[in-house]
Amino acid sequence: MKIRSNLILLLILPFLILHTQEKGLISITNLRANLEVLASDEFEGREAATRGDRLSQLFIISELKKSGVKPLPEYPDYRMPVELTLTKISDKSTFTLDMGVGEVKKVVRFGEEIVSWSKYRSDTVLNYSVIFAGYGLEVPEQGWNDYEGLDVRGKLVIIASGVPKALNPENDPAVEEEYSGAKLFTAYGKGAAGIIFTGDKSIEEEWSSLSKPAISLPSKASTRNPGRGVFLMKEEGLKKLLSGSPLSYAEYIQKKEAGEKLSAFVLGVSGTLDIMAKQEAGYTTNIIGYVEGSDPVLKEEFVALGAHYDHVGIDRGQVYNGADDDGSGIVAVLEAARALVSAKNIKRSVLVVLHGAEEKGLLGASYLSDNFGRMDKIIAQINIDMVGREHQDSIYSVGSDKISSELKAIVEEVNKKTVKFAFNYKFDEPDDPNRIYERSDHYHYARKGIPVVFFYDYMLEDYHKPTDDIEKINFEKIRKVSELMYHLSIRLANLDKRLTPDERPD
Numbered sequence: 348m349k350i351r352s353n354l355i356l357l358l359i360l361p362f363l364i365l366h367t368q369e370k371g372l373i374s375i376t377n378l379r380a381n382l383e384v385l386a387s388d389e390f391e392g393r394e395a396a397t398r399g400d401r402l403s404q405l406f407i408i409s410e411l412k413k414s415g416v417k418p419l420p421e422y423p424d425y426r427m428p429v430e431l432t433l434t435k436i437s438d439k440s441t442f443t444l445d446m447g448v449g450e451v452k453k454v455v456r457f458g459e460e461i462v463s464w465s466k467y468r469s470d471t472v473l474n475y476s477v478i479f480a481g482y483g484l485e486v487p488e489q490g491w492n493d494y495e496g497l498d499v500r501g502k503l504v505i506i507a508s509g510v511p512k513a514l515n516p517e518n519d520p521a522v523e524e525e526y527s528g529a530k531l532f533t534a535y536g537k538g539a540a541g542i543i544f545t546g547d548k549s550i551e552e553e554w555s556s557l558s559k560p561a562i563s564l565p566s567k568a569s570t571r572n573p574g575r576g577v578f579l580m581k582e583e584g585l586k587k588l589l590s591g592s593p594l595s596y597a598e599y600i601q602k603k604e605a606g607e608k609l610s611a612f613v614l615g616v617s618g619t620l621d622i623m624a625k626q627e628a629g630y631t632t633n634i635i636g637y638v639e640g641s642d643p644v645l646k647e648e649f650v651a652l653g654a655h656y657d658h659v660g661i662d663r664g665q666v667y668n669g670a671d672d673d674g675s676g677i678v679a680v681l682e683a684a685r686a687l688v689s690a691k692n693i694k695r696s697v698l699v700v701l702h703g704a705e706e707k708g709l710l711g712a713s714y715l716s717d718n719f720g721r722m723d724k725i726i727a728q729i730n731i732d733m734v735g736r737e738h739q740d741s742i743y744s745v746g747s748d749k750i751s752s753e754l755k756a757i758v759e760e761v762n763k764k765t766v767k768f769a770f771n772y773k774f775d776e777p778d779d780p781n782r783i784y785e786r787s788d789h790y791h792y793a794r795k796g797i798p799v800v801f802f803y804d805y806m807l808e809d810y811h812k813p814t815d816d817i818e819k820i821n822f823e824k825i826r827k828v829s830e831l832m833y834h835l836s837i838r839l840a841n842l843d844k845r846l847t848p849d850e851r852p853d
């Protein structure tokens with residue numbers, strides 16, 4: 348009996364060892380330890396061109412070094428610097444209302460009482476006559492028209508927040524939203540040259556993000572100003588403007604609270620927007636390293652892994668930790684890369700890229716795709732952005748057959764043999780309105796003809812909210828994604844020949 352049991356043990360021992368190694372391929376301990384750092388308040392929400400951005404870079408680079416991921420000779424410190432242009436409207440900008448001869452001019456200050464929703468990129472002075480247009484609503488089927496008898500063509504229109512009782516007797520938030528959304532297009536349709544929306548509650552959410560500088564790549568930073576300006580003004584600003592007008596601020600408040608009509612009138616003969624926009628240079632970086640392939644020829648080619656390390660920063664004192672977006676992606680890529688360093692006999696090299704400034708419009712990936720000298724050597728890109736939430740056994744797979752259906756077949760085959768996710772292909776449907784294929788870094792690889800696959804959890808609950816925190820992360824899901832990335836990298840790196848693009852009718 349003894350001998351026999353020993354024999355059995357000897358027979359199964361290699362499998363046991365193999366199995367334990369497989370189990371430990373991607374370490375949940377590492378995933379968690381790294382995310383605890385990256386999604387902590389100390390990293391200040393990792394916004395591009397901030398201190399949190401630079402801290403994230405230092406941490407990620409030190410992790411790559413520790414894992415044995417090497418720097419490319421052209422980026423010896425793992426950094427591919429990305430210059431940025433930060434555009435900000437100066438707090439010295441003003442809106443001045445002149446009510447006529449002998450009247451005191453009223454001055455509303457940018458950054459304090461008014462903020463621009465339109466992107467002004469250079470200094471400009473605009474002068475219009477100013478109309479107060481009540482709620483700015485035209486709803487013929489309800490017999491409501493704030494524009495009755497008004498000609499607002501070429502003028503600046505001030506519009507009150509909210510919806511009158513007559514149009515929303517039940518105080519239904521959906522009705523309120525629908526009417527509020529229509530105000531802009533109604534004013535545009537009437538030919539208004541500029542629109543100022545007032546309110547406190549209604550503009551609170553946009554106020555802070557609009558007060559931050561707009562960030563772009565210098566090559567794409569236009570100095571062209573918008574044709575029509577849209578502005579948001581606090582009630583404090585409106586209070587100033589209404590003093591001495593046909594409608595006092597007290598009456599305005601009282602009528603609004605009662606849900607009554609606010610009659611329109613000409614508020615001032617001349618309103619001057621003196622906008623000072625300044626552009627400054629900023630900086631972020633893509634972080635880039637590689638795991639060298641073993642084939643003397645094929646190692647010049649790459650399978651690229653990607654995630655973005657930036658997030659949206661701090662807003663009104665709250666840190667947006669971005670644990671899922673895209674903290675989950677960063678740690679999954681780092682862990683897959685660490686495992687790949689120890690993997691043997693991978694023919695092609697694996698490029699490890701953590702993109703910067705994704706949240707500002709995929710800027711890091713855009714820069715990389717136009718400036719990395721070896722784009723043509725990348726045979727496929729695997730991108731992950733938000734992979735630690737929602738159901739543990741399913742994930743959205745996006746774009747894998749857009750360029751080469753061979754890639755889709757490989758992704759399915761590798762998945763079936765390894766982590767066995769149920770793939771949801773909803774975002775691959777041609778009429779899907781979400782346009783997910785264009786909304787993360789992989790798009791800039793695809794733009795260059797590189798077959799891509801994008802994995803995404805479609806978490807909406809805490810998306811771009813301060814509640815996207817580590818407590819809500821499912822590390823087993825990240826582990827599975829990281830492991831899929833690992834196996835997929837090996838499979839693609841060992842292909843005899845590159846993926847064939849599908850033939851498509853033009």
Ligand SMILES: [Zn+2]
Pocket residue numbers: 655672673705732733
């Ligand atoms: Zn993201």
